[in-house]
Amino acid sequence: MHDDEPTNLTQKVARIQDVARLAGVSTATVSRAISNPGLVSEKTRDAVKNAILATGYRLNQSARNLRKQQAGAVLVLVPNLGNPFFSRILSGISEGFADSDYSVLIMDTNHLPTDHTGLVDYFLDSRIDGMISLDGSLSSDALSTFVTMGVADKIVCACEWIADYDLPSVRSDNAKGAQLAIQHLYDLGHRKIAHLTGPAENVLTHERKDAVSQMRCELALPMRSEWIIRGDFSLKSGQNAARRFLEMPVELRPTAVFCASDEGAMGLTSGLLAAGLDVPGDVSVIGFDDIEVAEHFVPPLTTIRQERREIGIAASRLLRERLGPAGKGRHDCSIKMIDVALKQRGSTAPPKQS
Numbered sequence: 001m002h003d004d005e006p007t008n009l010t011q012k013v014a015r016i017q018d019v020a021r022l023a024g025v026s027t028a029t030v031s032r033a034i035s036n037p038g039l040v041s042e043k044t045r046d047a048v049k050n051a052i053l054a055t056g057y058r059l060n061q062s063a064r065n066l067r068k069q070q071a072g073a074v075l076v077l078v079p080n081l082g083n084p085f086f087s088r089i090l091s092g093i094s095e096g097f098a099d100s101d102y103s104v105l106i107m108d109t110n111h112l113p114t115d116h117t118g119l120v121d122y123f124l125d126s127r128i129d130g131m132i133s134l135d136g137s138l139s140s141d142a143l144s145t146f147v148t149m150g151v152a153d154k155i156v157c158a159c160e161w162i163a164d165y166d167l168p169s170v171r172s173d174n175a176k177g178a179q180l181a182i183q184h185l186y187d188l189g190h191r192k193i194a195h196l197t198g199p200a201e202n203v204l205t206h207e208r209k210d211a212v213s214q215m216r217c218e219l220a221l222p223m224r225s226e227w228i229i230r231g232d233f234s235l236k237s238g239q240n241a242a243r244r245f246l247e248m249p250v251e252l253r254p255t256a257v258f259c260a261s262d263e264g265a266m267g268l269t270s271g272l273l274a275a276g277l278d279v280p281g282d283v284s285v286i287g288f289d290d291i292e293v294a295e296h297f298v299p300p301l302t303t304i305r306q307e308r309r310e311i312g313i314a315a316s317r318l319l320r321e322r323l324g325p326a327g328k329g330r331h332d333c334s335i336k337m338i339d340v341a342l343k344q345r346g347s348t349a350p351p352k353q354s
Contacts, residue, residue, distance in 0.1 A: 014055035015121050016145075023051035027120060028141060031148040073103040074319060075128045077119075079135040079160075081108040083233075084291050085261070085308070086134060089159060092312020093132060100320060102129070109135045116142035123151050130319045133167075136160030136203045153322055158315035159308075163203055168322070168334045170314040174204055177304035177340040178211035178258070181286050184302070184342055185256045186219050189350045190284060194227035194254035196241045196264050202233075208260050208288065227254050231264045238267020245283075246275055255283060255351040262287035262294050262303055269297070269347065280349035290343055299346035307338050314338065 020027045025044060033040045033048040040048075051057075076093055078086050090106065097104050105128065112118060116139040122128045123146075133155060143165050146152045157169035185193050195212045198205035209228075216223055229244050231237035238259065245253060245268070259265035265287030269279050279285050279299060287294065290305035314336050 013125075014057040015118070016057070016124055017118070017121075018055045019048065019051045019057050022054060023047040026141065028145045028148055031120070031145045034149075071126050071129045072101055073105055073128050074130045074132065074323075075105045075107060075119075075122055077107055077109050077131065077133040077135045077138070079109050079137065081106070081110075083263075084293070085233075085263075085289055087292075088308035089134060089312040089315075092309040092314075093158075093316045094312075095309070096313045096316025096320070102320075102323075109138075114139065120145050120149070123149060123154075130154040130156070130323050132156050132158050132315050132319055133162075134158050134160060136162055137201065138162060140164075154319070156315050156319045156322070158311055159306075160203055168318055170311050170318060170336045170338065172306045172311065172338050173340050174207035175211040175214075177288055177306070178208040179215055180340070180342045181258045181288065181304055182212060182215040182219070182221075184344065185258065185284060185286065185348065186215075186221070188256075188284065188348060190254075190256040191221055192227070192254040192256070193221060194229060194245070194257040196229045196231045196238065196257055196259040196268060198260040198264075199232045200230065205260060212258065224252065226252070229257075231260065233261035233264055235263045235267035235270075238264040238269070239271045241268045242271025242275065245272065253283075256348070257283060257285050259285065259287045262289040262291045262301060265301055265303070265347070266293075266297055269299075269301075280347055281352065284348040284351070286348055294343075295345060297347075302345045302348040303343050305341045305343045307340075311338055 016027050016030055020030045023030065024047065029040060029044065030048055033045050074097065076090065078090070080086070094104055109116070119142050131154065136157070143162065146155060152167060155167055157167050159171060161167065161169040161171060182193060195209065197209050215221070226248060229241045231241060241264065257268060259268060265285050269285050272279055272283055277283060285301070287301050287303035290303045294301040294303050318334070318336065
């Protein structure tokens with residue numbers, strides 16, 4: 001190959017990862033060297049500058065387009081598009097942007113590399129003006145880069161949020177929902193109440209689990225370690241919970257289970273019914289979310305209703321405010337809390353008398 005022939009890197013659209021790889025630094029350092037060069041050493045600045053020149057990275061034009069908001073699009077991050085829970089949130093987001101000049105792009109983060117740093121390119125390449133994240137597990141690398149780039153004020157969290165970053169968010173009152181669920185079972189006469197949780201690292205799991213613990217103390221409810229069953233919001237985790245339930249000695253089994261999701265509650269219920277138990281005759285089951293199939297399930301599922309469409313609409317309005325003239329320079333961490341409600345159906349009833 002002749003010296004004046006282009007390298008492979010310049011034959012494609014260069015990304016920030018290409019610059020970082022060539023310079024031998026992280027993507028966060030590349031962004032820092034671009035936006036705040038005084039924060040990095042001269043050696044690092046030179047390495048990043050040379051890497052940008054070598055890759056043909058489109059830095060200046062991207063920055064100009066971002067300032068002018070020429071993309072006309074927003075990106076919505078969803079942790080699992082196959083989960084029916086997200087359908088009404090996405091519908092609300094779409095509705096919230098329907099009368100605007102923005103297109104709504106949807107991405108399933110399940111298919112992204114675990115470091116999520118590829119998302120940075122959507123801003124740097126001016127493909128989007130803002131982002132709504134329904135995924136509370138975005139990597140710290142990506143989030144640090146967003147902060148360094150100065151675009152964190154163009155990101156809104158919906159439903160899930162990221163505990164260590166001050167990003168504006170729209171969320172349901174998860175603590176109140178868990179409290180309503182436990183109070184409902186208590187009022188029916190249940191005292192032996194189990195809890196099927198969500199994923200251990202999820203912010204919603206912690207909110208709901210902490211509220212359950214608080215209600216146990218307030219209502220002086222008995223507690224056994226096996227009555228806390230780890231799940232992940234899925235049907236399968238509910239079926240696994242049913243097996244755990246059936247392994248307990250009959251005299252130690254709880255009379256009711258509060259599940260951190262409707263899918264978990266449905267998996268649990270189907271597993272108990274398949275084993276010959278009656279729901280709610282032998283065990284009451286209550287979920288969280290009120291997805292579309294909940295009221296049509298057999299038995300119809302008692303659950304905590306989240307106003308998912310309202311979450312989507314509120315998130316779109318919050319992002320539109322930040323993308324508009326009045327939102328420039330805003331870095332406040334505003335939180336909009338959406339109320340929840342108990343929907344009592346056929347899966348809960350008073351416990352059998354001993």
